[in-house]
Amino acid sequence: MYQALYRKWRPQTFDEVIGQKHITDTLKNQVRTGRLSHAYIFIGTRGTGKTTCARILAKAVNCEHPVDGNPCGKCPACLGIADGSVMDVVEMDAASNNKVDNVRALREEAVFSPASVKKRVYIIDEVHMLTTSAFNALLKILEEPPEHLLFILATTELQKVPATILSRCQRHSFHRLETADIAEYLEYVAEKERFDLTHDAADLIARLAEGGLRDALSLLDQCSAAEHIDVESVYNSMGLAGNRQIAAMLENILAHDTASAITGFSKMWMDGKDPGTFLRELSTLLRDIMIVSVAPKSGGSLTAGGYDRQLLNSFSSRLTTEEIISAMETVQRALSSMRDAGNPRTVAELCLVSLCDNTSGDSIASLKARISRLEEDVARGVPVQGGMENYPLRYDRCDTEEERFDVFEEEEPEDPAPVFREEPEPSTDPEPLPAAPDVSWEQIRSKVLPSLPIGIGMNISDPSKLTAELCGNELKLKAQSGFFFNQLNRQEILGKFASAASELCGASVRATITEMNDNGSSRDVNELKAYPEVKFI
Numbered sequence: 001m002y003q004a005l006y007r008k009w010r011p012q013t014f015d016e017v018i019g020q021k022h023i024t025d026t027l028k029n030q031v032r033t034g035r036l037s038h039a040y041i042f043i044g045t046r047g048t049g050k051t052t053c054a055r056i057l058a059k060a061v062n063c064e065h066p067v068d069g070n071p072c073g074k075c076p077a078c079l080g081i082a083d084g085s086v087m088d089v090v091e092m093d094a095a096s097n098n099k100v101d102n103v104r105a106l107r108e109e110a111v112f113s114p115a116s117v118k119k120r121v122y123i124i125d126e127v128h129m130l131t132t133s134a135f136n137a138l139l140k141i142l143e144e145p146p147e148h149l150l151f152i153l154a155t156t157e158l159q160k161v162p163a164t165i166l167s168r169c170q171r172h173s174f175h176r177l178e179t180a181d182i183a184e185y186l187e188y189v190a191e192k193e194r195f196d197l198t199h200d201a202a203d204l205i206a207r208l209a210e211g212g213l214r215d216a217l218s219l220l221d222q223c224s225a226a227e228h229i230d231v232e233s234v235y236n237s238m239g240l241a242g243n244r245q246i247a248a249m250l251e252n253i254l255a256h257d258t259a260s261a262i263t264g265f266s267k268m269w270m271d272g273k274d275p276g277t278f279l280r281e282l283s284t285l286l287r288d289i290m291i292v293s294v295a296p297k298s299g300g301s302l303t304a305g306g307y308d309r310q311l312l313n314s315f316s317s318r319l320t321t322e323e324i325i326s327a328m329e330t331v332q333r334a335l336s337s338m339r340d341a342g343n344p345r346t347v348a349e350l351c352l353v354s355l356c357d358n359t360s361g362d363s364i365a366s367l368k369a370r371i372s373r374l375e376e377d378v379a380r381g382v383p384v385q386g387g388m389e390n391y392p393l394r395y396d397r398c399d400t401e402e403e404r405f406d407v408f409e410e411e412e413p414e415d416p417a418p419v420f421r422e423e424p425e426p427s428t429d430p431e432p433l434p435a436a437p438d439v440s441w442e443q444i445r446s447k448v449l450p451s452l453p454i455g456i457g458m459n460i461s462d463p464s465k466l467t468a469e470l471c472g473n474e475l476k477l478k479a480q481s482g483f484f485f486n487q488l489n490r491q492e493i494l495g496k497f498a499s500a501a502s503e504l505c506g507a508s509v510r511a512t513i514t515e516m517n518d519n520g521s522s523r524d525v526n527e528l529k530a531y532p533e534v535k536f537i
Contacts, residue, residue: 005193046215055091058081087115103130177212280335473509
């Protein structure tokens with residue numbers, strides 16, 4: 001009968017354990033010298049060797065002919081423990097035996113001397129699953145066990161184990177295995193099993209295992225159906241082809257190609273991709289890019305493993321750290337709002353639109369990202385055109401024209417660096433023409449929607465919150481009073497509405513806003529800012 005690789009290749013001695021030399025050397029020395037503790041607790045993530053070392057230790061303390069602290073594997077004790085016929089070595093799963101009655105039964109039988117071996121050994125896996133009363137029942141016998149008794153506890157969640165239990169055990173922490181060690185072992189197993197495994201495929205599987213050797217062997221087992229196991233076959237066998245779609249989506253975002261991004265997401269939607277899963281995978285890719293960007297030398301071992309290093313390096317070289325953080329925050333905000341949204345698909349699409357248009361965000365992270373891009377362009381000698389859009393934060397907070405003028409009255413340094421600015425020329429634009437009468441508010445709303453932040457874009461379709469009327473060369477907006485009105489009553493937001501209306505009408509259009517009362521009527525707000533007519537060069 002076929003046996004899974006992680007069972008077939010389970011280590012039988014301490015020397016065969018991979019990546020935990022700091023623990024296996026200690027246990028070997030204790031077995032060799034006879035200085036054994038009465039209770040051990042093994043801590044670590046899944047697949048790092050906790051239960052395996054517990055079984056090896058159980059055999060080593062009962063072995064009739066130990067070899068340098070390792071069990072011989074040939075004596076009746078070793079063979080009996082390996083096949084489960086020795087009843088004095090008991091392995092319990094605390095997840096399904098977590099009641100106080102289970103521990104009381106253990107205490108009652110633990111006092112009896114072993115029948116066929118030197119020590120009675122109890123291996124309690126996932127010990128953190130025991131109830132409080134079960135821990136209390138275990139405490140006394142764990143503190144003063146009989147001479148023939150040995151406890152080995154294993155857990156993945158140390159914080160759930162009471163301090164009274166921890167203080168009575170010798171603690172050993174199992175580390176995640178290095179990717180290189182896992183890849184080397186996979187190639188060794190593949191050679192013995194006669195698998196045609198490439199080095200790149202072994203490295204990919206090792207990264208996907210996230211430090212667990214058992215997971216790595218299970219993944220190799222899954223991929224072994226292919227005659228030639230390369231990177232492509234690993235992607236196909238493990239369903240990771242979607243990672244390439246996520247990478248292609250990020251390419252569209254960096255190219256500011258909103259249409260391709262929305263089309264690509266629509267295809268994934270039709271293929272059954274959940275919008276929340278899509279955003280989480282995009283967030284994982286951005287996280288890996290950030291890790292590689294801030295830690296170029298050691299970051300490769302910290303990534304999730306679904307993307308190769310060359311691809312991550314390519315993305316990180318094209319993005320500043322501030323841009324990566326801003327994009328991650330945008331995705332996280334969309335994921336948070338998706339919990340309460342009635343249509344998750346729309347939330348994901350609005351998120352993509354915001355990512356493609358990096359000037360639409362008004363958060364601090366978004367502003368830092370835009371500033372970092374300007375600084376990088378200046379450092380590379382790329383001319384940067386001056387204008388209001390370069391001063392969004394301070395300009396929007398000015399209430400008078402004098403204050404707005406003072407924004408640009410900055411002290412020049414003693415040795416000023418060159419700044420790329422163009423002196424404004426006298427306007428020679430003709431008088432604006434009346435707006436085309438056949439342009440509707442629905443057309444303007446559809447055109448301006450992709451450029452608006454998510455919070456505003458989700459509300460402009462609600463007539464109870466926003467209405468508009470195009471009168472000649474003026475777009476009159478009426479917004480619900482309160483927070484939503486304050487969101488719209490900003491220079492850059494009204495400029496987007498004016499820009500969309502001007503493009504549709506073929507003439508210069510200005511946008512104004514009034515506040516809507518609770519009964520739906522509007523009132524003039526004298527203290528509103530005067531928004532100049534928007535013109536495009």
